[in-house]
Each structure stands twice: as C-alpha cells, then as structure tokens.
Amino acid sequence: MAETVSGESKAEVKVYDSDEELAVALAKYTADLSEKFCKERDVFTVVVSGGSLIKSLRKLVEPPYIDSIDWSKWHVFWVDERVVPKDHPDSNYLLAYDGFLSKIPIPAGNVHAINDALSAEAAADDYETCLRHLVKSKILDISEESGFPKFDVMLLGMGPDGHVASLFPGHPLVHEKAKWVTFIKDSPKPPPNRITFTFPVINSSANIALAIVGAGKADVVHKSLGDDKSSDLLPVQMVSPEGELVWFLDKDAASKL
Template sequence: MTSTPQSTYNVYDDEQPLSTSLGYQLEKIINYLLRRSCADGVHHSVRNTTEQVAKGDQDLAASKQKQFVTIGLSGGSLVQILANTLPYLQLPWPQIRFFFVDERHVPFTSNESTYHAYDQQLFRQLPLTQDHVIKINADLTVEECAKDYEDKLRRLLQESSTNEPSAVQSTNDETFDILLLGMGPDGHTASLFPNHKVLDVDNCLVTYIKDSPKPPQERITLTLTTINKAKHVLIVAMGEAKSQIVKEVIKDKNEQYPIGKIRPAIKTQVRWYLDKQAASQL
C-alpha cells in the first residue's frame, strides 16, 4: 500500500483480489460507523441522564443514534465487482441503505439504467426490501427528476441519524457515509464530465445534465460539492486506457479532470483500487 497526502492506493493483479479487498474495506467501514454511533449514543446518554430525568425528557441519545449507513453506488465495472463480493459478506443489511451517485434518465427496464444493472446482478442476491434502495423517478422530466431525487436523499440523510419521523428539508449534515466511484478514460466520474458546466453547480445535492458527451444525454448526478462532503470515498479504476489519468491524478496531483477534483473536505482519505494495468504508470 502506498500513501500520498491526499490519497491511498492499492494495486491488484486482477479483478478478483481487487473485488475481495474492496468488499472487506466496505465491511470494515460499515461496522466502524455503526459501532462509533452506538458508542457516541451511550456516552451522550450517560452525560445527560440526570438532566434528562429532571426535565422529564426522552432519551436524546436514542433520537440521535445512527440508524443506518448510506452507500452511494456507481455503474460500469463496479456493478460486477460488488456482485462478486457483497453477497458473501456478513453485513448488517437492515442497517444499510443504497442510493446512486448518478443515474441515466432512462426507464428502469433499459439496459442503460444503472439501477437495472444492480437489480439484475446484485440486489436480488441480498436480503433487501424496496426501502433499502433509493432511486430516481424516471417518469418525471429530467429537471423534476433531479429535484425529486434530491428530496429523497435529504430525507435519507435525516433519517440515517435519527429515530424521529422526518420532513423534506435542508440539513446541516449533508454528508453521505460511503461513495463508490468509477472513472472513465476521459477522467469523468459520476456524471461529472471534463470542462462541463455541471462541475460548477454547488447549491444543491443533486443536479441534472441534458447534454452528456456520453450517451444517454440526460442524466442525474450528485454535485462535486456533495461528493467532496462524503465521509469515505472509494474509487475503482481498471485497464490500461486509464493509466495516464491515474498517474496524473495520484502522482502529479492534476486537478484538471473531474476525478482529480475529488478532495473530501474532512479527514478521511480517498482510497483507490487499481489493477496492474491502470497503475502501470505510477
């Protein structure tokens, strides 16, 4: 394992060990987040017991304890990688919620739909209900779809850290737990493309594009600002076609490409998972 001030990367011979390592890292992060939340709740309760009894208040710790971990999924090779590892992990499935870092604005029956790919290859292998997966409403216009998806994600963020019923509203903690990102040969990630105006959107969690340089043209995506607020960012890149950009981003610290702009503001480092071909220029 090699470290830089901004990122950590691991290199694997092929997809299988990469998939296994990524799965174990996810398991470690998920369990850590849930254990820490539980511990924080206990400490909070102990500190405030006397005061709460005096006031007749309910247990504040219970209302603030983390209810589940939020995991953002990306398409491409990540679908198969996760399908090869997640079903074999001992994860607390009732305490996990999946959503999509970006999505094509197409029907869920389309082979271009990221949700469709995950539903066919992964979700059906897991003990999930419809409530475990947050997805877009593809029947809406792309503008309406982005607004509706943002409302869903805001509700998800609020519900992830409270036992209380939530309303759709802005939250001060617009922070997802884990984002799984891929990278295109042009350096794009999510549906954030090089030199596209979508990179400058910073006043919302979710935005849309109608002129994607890669089909289909209409897409929904988390904004760069939203991605950079995540607690844990894991990036997978495979293939020699991506080696030049991998080198420029990891070694040269080039922020020209969207993937190079992934710099979370909090302490957690970005973790890269590379095969030998993608890492060949490092």
C-alpha cells in the same frame, strides 16, 4: 497482495495484482465500513456509480460477506443515474439490481432509485427532496463543515476521460456549488440525459473508494496521481472528501504510475 503507493494528497492508493484481488479487497473495505457505521449509527448509507464498479463489487454478495453483513441497515443511493426507465439496459439501477441488489436481503424501501417517470430536471429535484427527507429522519447524516449531506461511503468508478459520477471534464456542472443533485442533458457519454450528485455532496462524504481497472484507464490514472497539475483539474482530481479517499487500482490501471 496490495502494494500501497503513497499519493501526494491524503488519498491512499492501493494497487492489486489482478481484478480479482481488487474485488476481494473492495468487498472487505465495504464490509468493514458497514460494520463500523451499523454500530455507530445503526444505518449505513452507501452510494454507488454505474459502469464497471458494479462488477468490482461482486465479492460482496458472496460468502463470507453475503451472510455477515447486516443488509437490513443498508440504504443504497446512486451517485448518478441515466434518465431512462428502470428496466432499460442503460439504467444504473438495473445494473446494480442485476449485479448486486437482487442478491441481498435489503428492504425495498431502503433502495433509493430515481423516479424514472420524470424529466431529467424534475428527477434531479425529486431526488434532492428525497435526500432532504432522509436527512430530517436522521438516516442520512449532514456535514457540519459543509452543510451538505454526508454519506457513509461512496463506491465510485472513473471514466477513461477522468469523469466521475456524471461530472465530465470541461462541463460547467463540475463547478456547481449550491445544488445537492443536478441534471445534464448533453452528457458526452451516452445516454445524454442524466442526474448526478454535485461535488459539494461528493466531497462531504465520510469515505470514498475509487475502483479502477484496466489498461484503458492507465493514462488518466497517471495524469490524476502525477505531479503535473498545469492543465485544468480533471473531475476525478476534484474528488477530495472530508473523510478518507482510497484508490483501488488493478496493476493494469496502475501500469503508468
């Protein structure tokens, strides 16, 4: 059973007894949104991070969801990507392919990975161009409020330092206001070269799920959801979508709340 802890913002915080229960709930959450957006828009735009999030999505590619979801309507994107070849062990594409994409009947053209032949800077520009085309073709929604693309859902992890996407604490990229996609060449988490969505894009989302497991994240979860806002905001605290934000925590990650 999930316990819902009320956060101080409009975010909903759900705590699960185990990593397994969290994975079941995250699958249902995603499948329910898929049904809603496929009905409303006839497409479903889904953004994933790398890291442990992909493991947390494992129940989505098992019955009943593997059979009930209309995968042909899905368009998949990465909130951040390491600038390495797609078959490199550090690639977020490869992680998602092995854990998720290889198991579902999604059209290859609906999987929007970066161009791994380009430099970080060029790959970021190229990915932004790809998003602009998808806005023109009405696959990707645009926020009337912000003018930035509005994804149906972002399924994100958080690092133990409070980073989300490749937006790290204290890095100037957290303040980017104009670009949709940008690049980083000095990521404190290896590998150093990455591309990342910016906060204006992240925060234009219709839905964001933050899936966080393990005791190693407990301190930062406590800081993020606690009252003490005296120091600079962590990137995860800057996640504040137009739509709904749900934190999915296992009890270890929530142990200091």
